[in-house]
Amino acid sequence: MSFDADFLFSRLPAFYQSRDAEQGGSLRALLTVIAAQGAVLDDDIARLYENWFIETCDESLVPYIGDLLGVRGLYSVAGTPAFGQRALVANTLRLRRRKGTLSVLEELAFNASGWPARAVEFFQLLATTQHVNHTRTANVRTPDLRHALAMERIDGAFDRAAHTAELRALPGGRYNIANVGLYLWRLSAFALQGRGSAPAEAAHAGRFRFDPLGRDMALFNRPRAEDSVGHLAEPVNVPEPISRRLLHDELNALRQALVDDTDPPLGYFDADGGAVLRIWLDGEAVPPENMLVCNLSARSDDAAPHDWRRPPAQLTVAARVAGRPKLDFPRDSARMLVGIDPVLGRIALPAGKVAAKVEVAYAVGFPGDIGGGPYDRRGARRADEDGSGLLGGRGFDVALRVGAGAGALPTLAAALALVVAGKRTLIELDTDASEAISPMLVLPESYLVIEARNRRRPVLIGDIHLQGNGTTRFGLSGITLDGQLLLDGPLREVDLRHCGLTPARGGIAHTGSAPELQLVLSHCVCGPVRAQNALGSVAAGDSVVASFDLPRSALRIERCTVPGTTAAGEMAAGNSLFGARVSIERTQQGCVRFCYVPQSSQTPRRHRCQPDMVVKDLAPALAAAEAVRVRPSFTQVGYADPAYFQLTSGTASEIRRGADDGAEMGVWNMLKQAQREANITQALDEYLRFGLEAGVIFVN
Numbered sequence: 001m002s003f004d005a006d007f008l009f010s011r012l013p014a015f016y017q018s019r020d021a022e023q024g025g026s027l028r029a030l031l032t033v034i035a036a037q038g039a040v041l042d043d044d045i046a047r048l049y050e051n052w053f054i055e056t057c058d059e060s061l062v063p064y065i066g067d068l069l070g071v072r073g074l075y076s077v078a079g080t081p082a083f084g085q086r087a088l089v090a091n092t093l094r095l096r097r098r099k100g101t102l103s104v105l106e107e108l109a110f111n112a113s114g115w116p117a118r119a120v121e122f123f124q125l126l127a128t129t130q131h132v133n134h135t136r137t138a139n140v141r142t143p144d145l146r147h148a149l150a151m152e153r154i155d156g157a158f159d160r161a162a163h164t165a166e167l168r169a170l171p172g173g174r175y176n177i178a179n180v181g182l183y184l185w186r187l188s189a190f191a192l193q194g195r196g197s198a199p200a201e202a203a204h205a206g207r208f209r210f211d212p213l214g215r216d217m218a219l220f221n222r223p224r225a226e227d228s229v230g231h232l233a234e235p236v237n238v239p240e241p242i243s244r245r246l247l248h249d250e251l252n253a254l255r256q257a258l259v260d261d262t263d264p265p266l267g268y269f270d271a272d273g274g275a276v277l278r279i280w281l282d283g284e285a286v287p288p289e290n291m292l293v294c295n296l297s298a299r300s301d302d303a304a305p306h307d308w309r310r311p312p313a314q315l316t317v318a319a320r321v322a323g324r325p326k327l328d329f330p331r332d333s334a335r336m337l338v339g340i341d342p343v344l345g346r347i348a349l350p351a352g353k354v355a356a357k358v359e360v361a362y363a364v365g366f367p368g369d370i371g372g373g374p375y376d377r378r379g380a381r382r383a384d385e386d387g388s389g390l391l392g393g394r395g396f397d398v399a400l401r402v403g404a405g406a407g408a409l410p411t412l413a414a415a416l417a418l419v420v421a422g423k424r425t426l427i428e429l430d431t432d433a434s435e436a437i438s439p440m441l442v443l444p445e446s447y448l449v450i451e452a453r454n455r456r457r458p459v460l461i462g463d464i465h466l467q468g469n470g471t472t473r474f475g476l477s478g479i480t481l482d483g484q485l486l487l488d489g490p491l492r493e494v495d496l497r498h499c500g501l502t503p504a505r506g507g508i509a510h511t512g513s514a515p516e517l518q519l520v521l522s523h524c525v526c527g528p529v530r531a532q533n534a535l536g537s538v539a540a541g542d543s544v545v546a547s548f549d550l551p552r553s554a555l556r557i558e559r560c561t562v563p564g565t566t567a568a569g570e571m572a573a574g575n576s577l578f579g580a581r582v583s584i585e586r587t588q589q590g591c592v593r594f595c596y597v598p599q600s601s602q603t604p605r606r607h608r609c610q611p612d613m614v615v616k617d618l619a620p621a622l623a624a625a626e627a628v629r630v631r632p633s634f635t636q637v638g639y640a641d642p643a644y645f646q647l648t649s650g651t652a653s654e655i656r657r658g659a660d661d662g663a664e665m666g667v668w669n670m671l672k673q674a675q676r677e678a679n680i681t682q683a684l685d686e687y688l689r690f691g692l693e694a695g696v697i698f699v700n
Helices: 007-011 014-021 026-050 057-069 087-088 091-097 102-113 148-152 244-260 382-387 412-416 619-629 667-671 673-687
Strands: 116-122 179-184 188-191 206-210 279-282 291-293 316-317 327-329 338-341 346-348 360-361 361-365 398-403 424-430 434-436 440-442 445-450 457-459 464-467 475-479 480-481 485-487 493-497 510-512 514-522 530-533 537-539 548-558 566-572 582-584 691-696
Touching: 007 026, 057 087, 087 091, 087 102, 091 102, 102 116, 102 179, 102 673, 148 244, 244 291, 244 316, 244 327, 279 338, 382 493, 398 412, 412 424, 464 691, 485 493, 514 530, 530 537, 667 673, 673 691
Parallel strands: 179 691, 291 338, 398 424, 424 445, 434 457, 440 464, 445 475, 457 480, 464 485, 475 493, 485 510, 493 514, 510 530, 514 537, 530 548, 537 548, 548 566, 566 582
Antiparallel strands: 116 179, 188 361, 206 346, 279 360, 316 327, 338 346
16 A cells, blocks of 8 residues: 555545645645655554564564574674674574584674684694594695795684694684684775776886875785685685785786686686776776786885886796697787785886876775775664765755766866855765865855765865855765865864875864854864864764864764874763873863773863773872773774774773773774674584684784
8 A cells, every 4th residue: 555645635535625625735734644654654564574584674673583593692783884693693593504513613703793704623733643544635744935825824814834732722822632713804805996096106107006195005805705604714705915925826827827728716806706906007907917916115226225126028928738839928019017016005017118097996904984985884774874974965956976977077176166155065976086186165155065975985185275154064975185174264064974084184173263163073084183262062973083182162072092182171072092191171061981091181070981990099009000001002003004093902801891882992992893702702602512612813
């Protein structure tokens, strides 16, 4: 049944329809209200039916269906788009049929945590005297030092070398008869959907970088889905940095297969999974057989100390099949060989070769969905829609699109030239390319939003300068800005969602007076946020912000990491990490909850904060030692680093589980990593074979 006013009105006798038309349509208006409520009821009935099935039910109902199957209660991880319990419940019967096998433990670890996993039986890697009736030919006591790939994999998830026995418990000790290791990859691989711009190395022709900001950066594998539950993960199935050796071996095998006219063993360049990386020179795609893996670090000789190594102009491959001729690569004289370094994220052309424009597609590693990138910026739940990373669809007067296709403008500069003051304007960037900009936007009584299309990652290089009045509103969504956002005047609202403002370039600065300005940062990476005078309010959530300098302003922080100093008029904070002194003027207002705050800080009242809790009632010497113990430590803190502000495994549990929901303090509270790790441990008891012990080992 269709609940709408026309349907209900058509079912009335013609007499009532004509009388209602004569009297102004009050009956139709009533039926419109009734139809709207009927549609709500109809949708609710349909939703109740869908809630019977694990594939379509609401996330909140997954534990109830799991209870019917006897799935053990797990820690809640609601509120994060990274992981849910649906897969574990849906696969319960399939996993129980294969209980005790190694592949099930691997699948269980993935379903219980959402992290890609590889299970390893360590007793298979023990250096033992073998029985002649049960020889293991691959298990040799002394590794082959000439096998470079095997040497690279030692002590990792894909290690095949034999080891002497260890008596320490997991995960410190691994190689023992009863031990099974579950290697987990906590970082995710974010792959560009289109073509990104590869900037040229200054003053060095023929050399480029994958990163649009010109930084050295490791490229990551785009994980391929495994075929079945019985398949154990391989390097192409996990989001790890691309190995020079693995990529080199595959490309060499590809060239050899072309010479021998055989089928190449593809992994990184499998057509079904998509190529792990792609390169275009002046719009022309570079085929994989023309790519050479090189170590493109700077040369160490005195002749050219800052020059990169270069690939040869030509490569000859001899046939291994009788009667086949050798081939020279590139096979087309109009093309060239391209040297790539996946560890440093560099590209080099042969000596004397140049390209005016280089475009790339690749994947990078990062802990989660912040800072802008080729990920889904929509809300994880219906209740999160208002706070999602998409600002479009809000009744704009003018909508402009930048990118390829009919009706699209070629550049953001061309779109900004069409912006008229006094209008509500949306500019959507449907591209992954970079563009140099330096706009001076004077927009009184206007609302302007510059938004990347969902799963896109455009990069803007330069400063954005905005002036307006008390009704000016401005928004950025999904943008990477290699420059400052300079605000001037009494603006009304500035809203940044899922944006990355290069910390070293200056962040956000406001000059002048704006007593009613509302500045909001959500899921952002940003440099310092500064203001000359008091702002109306500043709010930051799920973000990394270098520092705050906001005199007489109200500051609200939730689930953030602030490595630098924080100064504001008043503050309310929760589940956050402050790496340097916090100075708040009005300490009688606000509250700081479940945060790490340096002891020298001046803040409003604190509730369950560290190191306050661990040093309470202790002697000075012991208190100083405890304060050092709970100090947060991070795996990496560089903006180009994959594990950006990720807490180390050695960080005190008071920090790693110190938030109000039992997760970690700081920006990665959203990942609920403590709950996911506990879920694995709890689920293993049911599936682990008697006599075995399993341990979780984080690869990254």
